[in-house]
Amino acid sequence: MSEEDRVPGASAAAVSTPGGKADRGGGFPVVDRQDFSETTFLLEVSHPQMARAARPGQFVIVMLDNHGERIPLTIADFDREGGTITLVVQAVGKSSREMQARMVPGARLFGLVGPMGIPSEISDARKVICVGGGLGVAPIYPQARAFKEAGAYVIGVVGFRSRELIFWEQKFRDVCDEFVICTDDGSAGIKGLVTQGIEQAIAAHGDIDEVVAIGPPIMMRACAETTRPHGIKTMVSLNPIMVDGTGMCGGCRVRVGGRIRFACVDGPDFDGHEVDFDDLMARLARYRPQEREALDRYDDSCRRLAMAPAGAPSEKA
Amino acid sequence: MPVQDPAARARNFEEVALGFDRENALLECERCLMCPQPACVEGCPVNIDIPGFIAKMIGKDFEGAWNHLTDSTLLPAVCGRVCPQEEQCEGVCPVGDRLEPVAIGRLERWLGDQAIANGWRKTSHIEPVPFRVGIVGSGPASMACAADLAKAGCKVTIYEALHAPGGVLRYGIPEFRLPNSVVDAEIANLEALGVEIQCNTLVGRLFTVEQMLGEMDFDAVFIGAGAGTPRFMDIPGENLNGVLSANELLTRCNLMHAGDFPSYDTPLGLGKRVAVIGAGNTAMDAMRVSLRLGAEQVHCVYRRTEVECPARKEELHHAQEEGIQFHWLTTPVELLGDAENNVRTIRCQRMELGEPDESGRRRPVPVEGSEFDFEADTVVYAIGTSPNPILGQTSKLRLNKWGYIDTDATLATSLAGVYAGGDIVTGAATVILAMGAGRKAAASIRSYLGIRDSAVVYAPDRVGFDNSLFGIELAEKNFTHVQLV
Numbered sequence: 001m002s003e004e005d006r007v008p009g010a011s012a013a014a015v016s017t018p019g020g021k022a023d024r025g026g027g028f029p030v031v032d033r034q035d036f037s038e039t040t041f042l043l044e045v046s047h048p049q050m051a052r053a054a055r056p057g058q059f060v061i062v063m064l065d066n067h068g069e070r071i072p073l074t075i076a077d078f079d080r081e082g083g084t085i086t087l088v089v090q091a092v093g094k095s096s097r098e099m100q101a102r103m104v105p106g107a108r109l110f111g112l113v114g115p116m117g118i119p120s121e122i123s124d125a126r127k128v129i130c131v132g133g134g135l136g137v138a139p140i141y142p143q144a145r146a147f148k149e150a151g152a153y154v155i156g157v158v159g160f161r162s163r164e165l166i167f168w169e170q171k172f173r174d175v176c177d178e179f180v181i182c183t184d185d186g187s188a189g190i191k192g193l194v195t196q197g198i199e200q201a202i203a204a205h206g207d208i209d210e211v212v213a214i215g216p217p218i219m220m221r222a223c224a225e226t227t228r229p230h231g232i233k234t235m236v237s238l239n240p241i242m243v244d245g246t247g248m249c250g251g252c253r254v255r256v257g258g259r260i261r262f263a264c265v266d267g268p269d270f271d272g273h274e275v276d277f278d279d280l281m282a283r284l285a286r287y288r289p290q291e292r293e294a295l296d297r298y299d300d301s302c303r304r305l306a307m308a309p310a311g312a313p314s315e316k317a
Numbered sequence: 318m319p320v321q322d323p324a325a326r327a328r329n330f331e332e333v334a335l336g337f338d339r340e341n342a343l344l345e346c347e348r349c350l351m352c353p354q355p356a357c358v359e360g361c362p363v364n365i366d367i368p369g370f371i372a373k374m375i376g377k378d379f380e381g382a383w384n385h386l387t388d389s390t391l392l393p394a395v396c397g398r399v400c401p402q403e404e405q406c407e408g409v410c411p412v413g414d415r416l417e418p419v420a421i422g423r424l425e426r427w428l429g430d431q432a433i434a435n436g437w438r439k440t441s442h443i444e445p446v447p448f449r450v451g452i453v454g455s456g457p458a459s460m461a462c463a464a465d466l467a468k469a470g471c472k473v474t475i476y477e478a479l480h481a482p483g484g485v486l487r488y489g490i491p492e493f494r495l496p497n498s499v500v501d502a503e504i505a506n507l508e509a510l511g512v513e514i515q516c517n518t519l520v521g522r523l524f525t526v527e528q529m530l531g532e533m534d535f536d537a538v539f540i541g542a543g544a545g546t547p548r549f550m551d552i553p554g555e556n557l558n559g560v561l562s563a564n565e566l567l568t569r570c571n572l573m574h575a576g577d578f579p580s581y582d583t584p585l586g587l588g589k590r591v592a593v594i595g596a597g598n599t600a601m602d603a604m605r606v607s608l609r610l611g612a613e614q615v616h617c618v619y620r621r622t623e624v625e626c627p628a629r630k631e632e633l634h635h636a637q638e639e640g641i642q643f644h645w646l647t648t649p650v651e652l653l654g655d656a657e658n659n660v661r662t663i664r665c666q667r668m669e670l671g672e673p674d675e676s677g678r679r680r681p682v683p684v685e686g687s688e689f690d691f692e693a694d695t696v697v698y699a700i701g702t703s704p705n706p707i708l709g710q711t712s713k714l715r716l717n718k719w720g721y722i723d724t725d726a727t728l729a730t731s732l733a734g735v736y737a738g739g740d741i742v743t744g745a746a747t748v749i750l751a752m753g754a755g756r757k758a759a760a761s762i763r764s765y766l767g768i769r770d771s772a773v774v775y776a777p778d779r780v781g782f783d784n785s786l787f788g789i790e791l792a793e794k795n796f797t798h799v800q801l802v
Binding site for chain 1: 478479480488516517518519522523524544545546547549551555556558559561562564565568569573574578579580581582583584586657658698705706707710
């Protein structure tokens with residue numbers, strides 16, 4: 001694939017693997033897409049075998065094309081009959097922005113491997129709070145559903161910036177006994193953070209057995225700190241920087257209970273009260289300068305493409 | 318063999334060893350004594366008939382020599398480059414008693430490269446047998462096993478978790494020691510034998526080993542899942558940014574092309590002063606890659622001395638020539654960072670050698686009060702691996718006390734029909750040992766499946782008159798089931 005092919009909007013058609021033979025496995029077709037906001041979108045990708053194998057809490061690694069990064073994404077949902085898995089992506093960096101531009105129905109992901117990681121333990125807790133914030137709203141859904149199916153009383157607490165960004169409300173209501181929306185601006189539900197929703201639920205129910213929280217590290221830390229004084233078991237799902245995702249590189253190492261664990265093979269779920277979130281957040285910042293550089297170059301190439309006369313040959317990215 | 322000038326090669330990814338030309342290859346062949354009981358064949362983990370292929374080279378039958386060579390090894394262009402020949406075939410070569418031993422590895426490499434350049438293929442008929450074999454991983458153990466089973470007529474499918482096949486040959490060994498084009502060519506040979514390779518498939522999680530034998534209907538399974546999780550030392554500061562495993566550095570560079578960031582999306586973020594902990598072959602690769610990616614200084618920190626250094630002598634020598642600074646009898650005790658959580662300093666302690674330990678090497682003992690600091694903005698751990706846990710987590714395979722897959726002498730695991738070999742059984746070893754294990758497992762699988770003639774298929778020719786047996790070309794015999802009734 002030449003540099004010229006790599007301009008945004010170009011189709012993800014036939015690419016060759018470094019192995020030489022074109023298209024081993026043929027890529028993974030995107031069958032549906034929904035845009036929740038300017039930056040958040042959902043992809044449904046056809047992979048019948050993975051749809052059968054996936055369980056709540058697991059993740060995949062995707063590659064957009066053969067120049068791409070390997071990006072870990074939590075599996076937001078799976079449809080065993082339809083043979084698809086659902087991914088929710090936030091377009092914040094170069095790779096995810098490029099995904100947003102190119103991954104429309106009919107396009108193909110170059111690489112998709114999974115399900116990876118140890119599935120979440122759907123414990124025999126009788127009453128659980130499932131908390132989702134930001135990108136974590138989608139992957140908390142299959143957990144809530146699994147707890148419901150296991151007979152638990154499920155309280156869903158999800159956080160959004162404002163009313164317009166809310167998605168899957170009905171899906172959640174169908175599997176939750178109680179459902180609490182928190183918004184930053186108060187345009188829907190509680191005005192405030194998911195931790196307020198958790199506080200409220202704990203106050204209303206004296207017998208919460210477990211809290212499961214998925215979202216940005218800062219939110220998961222806040223959730224863990226909220227439940228710590230109550231001594232309620234709190235599981236969080238970590239998504240550090242990874243390369244292979246199979247335990248080989250050690251890039252995803254996290255400090256849990258004073259020990260080094262690899263999120264890809266020992267996790268991604270860990271006891272939130274044991275996780276060293278400062279360490280996790282510092283390590284997530286590892287490539288910030290390079291991420292900035294890649295994004296600037298990408299934005300620049302988008303601008304030049306937008307200004308180029310229609311039909312003109314595109315410049316090198 | 319000619320090599321690139323150290324100063325020039327330390328800044329490029331071209332191959333270090335330039336290889337023989339035809340004339341020098343032929344001259345080298347003349348040095349072989351054609352021993353009647355060749356020690357080199359015994360010294361080779363896959364028992365290549367070395368005098369046999371050299372004899373054909375002397376007769377200028379190069380394709381014949383390659384055919385003979387590849388009866389035993391699938392990957393001559395790879396093994397000619399990365400095998401530790403000095404401990405194997407060349408180490409026992411009697412010419413080496415007085416002179417340099419015959420450069421068997423370089424001859425092997427030359428033949429392998431000729432085959433790639435000239436498109437030599439084995440075209441013999443393979444008679445199918447009604448068996449399907451699934452293989453986990455696509456590294457050297459799996460490739461060797463797949464080739465032998467495909468030649469025996471089995472339908473072979475390889476599952477690779479990464480997006481490109483080759484295992485350690487792809488993500489681990491750098492371009493200047495083993496070009497990716499060579500790996501591609503060897504994989505194309507495998508596919509020409511009818512082996513199917515499916516990438517992006519994590520066995521254990523997408524489906525289990527038990528499912529392969531059950532609903533997926535494989536008659537046998539070989540596990541060559543390879544390298545484990547990288548080890549760290551559990552000293553303060555290891556989670557600072559800029560501290561990474563050699564596996565991560567090499568994977569980013571070799572598999573993901575991080576050296577070409579931002580035209581490839583994977584960043585590397587290598588600093589200017591790199592310290593690599595450990596002195597094995599992986600450490601040498603990590604150091605020499607760092608140098609080529611623009612590090613100004615590269616330091617090797619090793620707790621024993623040069624004598625105990627586990628890397629191949631040739632690799633150590635190359636690294637020294639290229640300007641790597643070696644700190645023998647030194648061990649890190651702490652890594653110190655800056656306010657942004659980046660590693661800045663490595664605090665070390667001097668060691669001295671004490672009594673021999675269980676490995677027979679003298680145990681390094683810390684020297685009290687000998688701590689000293691030096692600056693490093695990248696610290697790379699190359700101190701070995703622990704077993705990968707995925708197959709243990711997802712199957713009933715019995716593991717040994719160290720967590721590797723437990724096998725018997727035939728490489729059979731605790732699950733009937735499932736065999737394993739390579740690093741997932743032995744811990745980190747070499748490409749050729751993995752290949753040897755792959756071939757051994759293939760032989761066991763052939764007998765498990767009741768495929769006949771498994772013993773004669775690859776036996777080096779000791780019979781021959783005019784290259785045929787009962788009028789059947791030997792090259793053909795090596796691929797088909799000869800009915801000797």
